[in-house]
Amino acid sequence: MSQEVAVVGSPDFTTGFRLAGVRKFANVTEDEQLDAAVREMLDDEEVGILVMHDDDLDALSRTTRSDVETSVEPVLVTLGGEGGSDALREQIKRAIGIDLMDED
Amino acid sequence: MADDVKPTRKELMQIEERIELSERGHDTLEQKRDGLIMEFMDILDEAKDVRSDLDDKYEEAQRAINMARALDGDVAVRGAAAALKEHPEITTESKSVMGVYIPQIDSTKVRKNLDQRGYGVLGTSARIDEAADAYEELVDQIILAAEVETAMKKMIEEIETTNRRVNALEFKLLPELRENKEYIEQKLEEQEREEIFRMKKVKDKKEAEEDAEAAAKEEEDEEVVPADD
Numbered sequence: 001m002s003q004e005v006a007v008v009g010s011p012d013f014t015t016g017f018r019l020a021g022v023r024k025f026a027n028v029t030e031d032e033q034l035d036a037a038v039r040e041m042l043d044d045e046e047v048g049i050l051v052m053h054d055d056d057l058d059a060l061s062r063t064t065r066s067d068v069e070t071s072v073e074p075v076l077v078t079l080g081g082e083g084g085s086d087a088l089r090e091q092i093k094r095a096i097g098i099d100l101m102d103e104d
Numbered sequence: 105m106a107d108d109v110k111p112t113r114k115e116l117m118q119i120e121e122r123i124e125l126s127e128r129g130h131d132t133l134e135q136k137r138d139g140l141i142m143e144f145m146d147i148l149d150e151a152k153d154v155r156s157d158l159d160d161k162y163e164e165a166q167r168a169i170n171m172a173r174a175l176d177g178d179v180a181v182r183g184a185a186a187a188l189k190e191h192p193e194i195t196t197e198s199k200s201v202m203g204v205y206i207p208q209i210d211s212t213k214v215r216k217n218l219d220q221r222g223y224g225v226l227g228t229s230a231r232i233d234e235a236a237d238a239y240e241e242l243v244d245q246i247i248l249a250a251e252v253e254t255a256m257k258k259m260i261e262e263i264e265t266t267n268r269r270v271n272a273l274e275f276k277l278l279p280e281l282r283e284n285k286e287y288i289e290q291k292l293e294e295q296e297r298e299e300i301f302r303m304k305k306v307k308d309k310k311e312a313e314e315d316a317e318a319a320a321k322e323e324e325d326e327e328v329v330p331a332d333d
Contacts, residue, residue, distance in 0.1 A: 002193040002212075005243060016169045018185035019232070020239035021192050021216065048194045048209070049250040075254045077246050079162045088257065095264040096141060100148055 003048030006074070008037050013053050022051075031059035038064055047074040054078040109284045111291035119288065123281045130273040137266040139202050144259045151252045154245070161245045165238035172231040184232050189222035192243055204262045206255035211247045215240050 006024035007017040014025045024047060026037035034056060041047050050068065057065060057078060068076050069088065093099050109115065172181050192214040198205040221236060 002195050005192055005194065005246065015182055015185050016165055016235060016239045017243065018188060019169070019181070019236040020243045021188045021190050021213065021221075022243065023188075023191040048196060049246060051246055070257065072254050072257055075250045075257070077158075077249050077253065079158070079246075088253075088260070091260050091264065095260050095267055096144075100145075 003074075004046055005049045005051060006041050006044070006047040007051045008034070008041055009051075009053050009056055017051065028056075034059050035061050035064050038068055041074065042068060042071060044074075050074045050076050052076065052078055054080045109287060111288045111295070113292070116285065116288045116292070119281055119285045123278065123285065126273055126278055126281065130270060130278065133266055133270045133273070136202065137263060137270055140204070140259060140263045140266060143201055144256070144263060147252060147255050147259060151249075151256055154249045154252050158242075158245045158249050161238070161242045165235070165242045168231070168235040168238040172229070172235040175231055176229050180228065181232060181235070184223040184228050184236075187221075187223040190216055190220055194247060201255075201259070202262075204258050206258050207251060209247050209251045211244065214243050214247070 004024050005017075005022050006026075007014045007022050008026045008028060010029065011027045014022075014027055018025060024041070024044070026041065028034050028037050038050075038052075038060060041050050050071075052068075057069075060068070089099070169181065190213045192211055194209050194211045196207045196209050198207050200206075216236075218233060221233075223232075
């Protein structure tokens with residue numbers, strides 16, 4: 001099944017992606033709307049990759065944030081910020097016993 | 105200790121079999137976990153490279169679009185963005201690494217020619233084209249990052265599950281089985297000792313009886329002899 005890339009974020013953030021042809025996008029100006037927009041993308045089966053700005057993750061509610069960070073379909077890719085989600089880092093620490101993301 | 109352990113030889117044999125099986129399973133799972141961790145290390149290195157490329161490309165794309173915005177105006181950029189007809193599509197296939205299915209994402213229609221983009225060439229400037237170019241490159245990189253990141257998530261999940269299984273065997277099931285085995289062995293030994301003691305008692309009693317019988321007979325004989333005179 002073919003899927004699409006989706007972008008959630010401020011209009012400034014999404015415009016560039018629309019220039020590259022990304023059709024699924026949600027312009028969010030208020031932090032409160034972010035949760036609903038992300039939920040919608042998570043439920044959309046046509047979305048294979050969800051792109052967000054790292055700063056926007058902090059505005060999400062706890063449950064939505066952990067859902068989106070651990071989700072495999074769609075998978076979340078964040079831009080900006082330090083990169084690498086905290087949830088994944090925690091999981092690596094728990095599973096392997098060492099903080100592998102620490103080096104850089 | 106489980107309460108329903110019956111101290112019988114049959115149960116002992118069964119428990120010994122289970123211990124052997126669990127130990128074998130434990131070793132196999134441990135090997136699987138080590139293998140997964142090795143694979144994970146490779147993917148992690150790859151992910152770090154992809155990440156840093158991604159950040160570079162994002163900065164580049166942002167610079168390009170800011171340029172376009174500054175020189176052509178926000179409205180022109182948005183107008184061009186709204187005119188796009190072709191949409192990048194991705195298809196996912198999966199491949200198995202040590203029993204973990206990790207995705208391989210193929211993309212189509214990410215890179216487009218000028219005439220495929222859908223906005224007019226005349227109405228827009230080269231800066232918008234550059235921005236579109238940069239963002240197409242970024243989307244390509246995002247797809248790559250998505251692939252690696254999904255693989256990482258799946259691998260780490262599998263490592264966690266395997267780890268939990270190894271620990272459950274090592275710290276819960278195996279100690280329990282060994283304790284049961286010891287309990288049965290001790291119980292059986294005790295039964296054996298009891299049996300020996302019982303036999304001894306029986307033997308003593310029998311000997312005592314025999315002695316008594318012999319003594320009685322001797323007495324009888326003795327009584328008979330003087331009667332001869």
